[in-house]
Amino acid sequence: MPSPDSSSTTAVPPFTMGPALLFCPADRPERFGKAADRSDAVILDLEDAVAPADKPGARDAIVEQSGAGGLEPSRTIVRVNPVGTPEFELDLQALAKTPYRTVMLAKAESAEQLRSLADYQVIALCETAAGIVNASPIAAEPNVVGLMWGAEDLLASLGGLSSRNDDGGYRAVALHSRSAVLLAAKAAGKEAIDSVYVNIPDLEGLGVESRDAVASGFGAKACIHPNQVAVVREAYAPAPEAVAQAEELLEAAAAAGSGVFQFKGKMIDGPILKHAEATLRRSGRPAR
Template sequence: MTFVMGPALLFCPADRPERYQKAAARADAVILDLEDAVAPADKQRARGAILAQLGTTGVEPELEPSCTIVRVNPVGTEDFEKDLHCLAHTPYRTVMLAKAESADQLKALEGYQVIALCETAVGVLNAPAIAAAPNVVGLMWGAEDLLASLGGTSSRKDDGGYRAVALHARSSVLLAARAHGKEAVDAVYTNIPDLDGLAAEAADAVASGFSSKACIHPSQAAVVRKAYAPSADEVAAATALLDAAASAGSGVFKYQGKMIDGPILKHAQEIVRRAAVEA
């Protein structure tokens, strides 16, 4: 089973099964959360909810396995072991590992496709080694847990922009993921009513090279998907540039007053690729 990584990934508390289908209808993939979104006393009930929606055969889940991620608790915790026991009885084989901090931890998830969530100082510093693990398919970074691990109080400044240390972590995780050919997931935008701020941050994620962005509310998914879908004008401009490159027949050429070379053409190719995915 190959996991399909779309641009909008929506977290859904695993103990709220009545939200599963709603989340799936809004986003490209659902992240059933067994970690932070579920109170400690409710974690066992959350696992039961995942199992309950599988039906009597255990192979006909409500949620399509190729579009479903299960966020498990950190390696080394009792809840992690219980999460694995639960997953063994499901068709879900893509997991998000909370607070991933080393490549060795990935060995405990052999047989699963893993999106490693680097959300501590140790995890961010070890992101390159984590990305190199063979069962890792992507990295995500987390802002608030990271600042908590540093002894800080907030990842963002009063104007809503990230603090320098958060921006450093964001870039570090993106570079580590892409250096190893893995997907890169941008962190959630916690100010739910501020859809304009989300749109700006999602647009930056697209331009920076993130393959997707995580969401915490259904209203955010459409905003993220729109950011990742190139406009008709962007597609037309990229197509015209690629046509001009084909006609030029040289590595470097002048187009509309600008020098065009390989990297610029790759940008245009990415726009056309994203447009084809959205079509």
């Protein structure tokens, strides 16, 4: 087995499915196509969204819908049940019959668990205390393409009651966990995916949280309702004036030809230029 060190990260291609990932219960095949059409990538959920008695049918639905005319594998993620459960092994048996090779591992807690999915690209969902604490070695596994964190499952694993305060903001432990997953993912050269926003009608609150995710460095955000997709996309799409400013700044940097220079009264150095390059990438334009 490969050792979980930083050198292994070069084996993984970049995660390009974002920014809006939409969960869809795997036992609702009539929704698969709609979810895919309305998002940047669909997450077919075999875990929490499906009752235990309905999981066999959900697996069958994924297999049956994966043939000709099925979902595009490059835009499809399958969330499987946790390692060590009977459902996990059955999930893998079903996946082997499909072209889908990107999975989201629910309740990922150790690097060793990722080795059960060596043939897949994996988004490790860190949503327990052990998963958060072990985020760095998990991120370093060769088949991991990204980390996501889960707020409500995390607080449940801690014996807590809610991830948020009365004002809607995250509790301190949730904010710490969010940051820990982001830092672990980026340190390993992997993508970071922000948790879902469970208050579906509160699109304003979702917008605020999505813009913070962008500014903090999360490459994507998961959604639980189609109405959330447009809000997430808008947050990730830079305004035209921001794109114009980024292009102007990078042109000035090329003309200056030095590591540090002044631009419109401000001192500009490497990190500022990287921010401008990130803005261009989010706009769909190549960074200069």
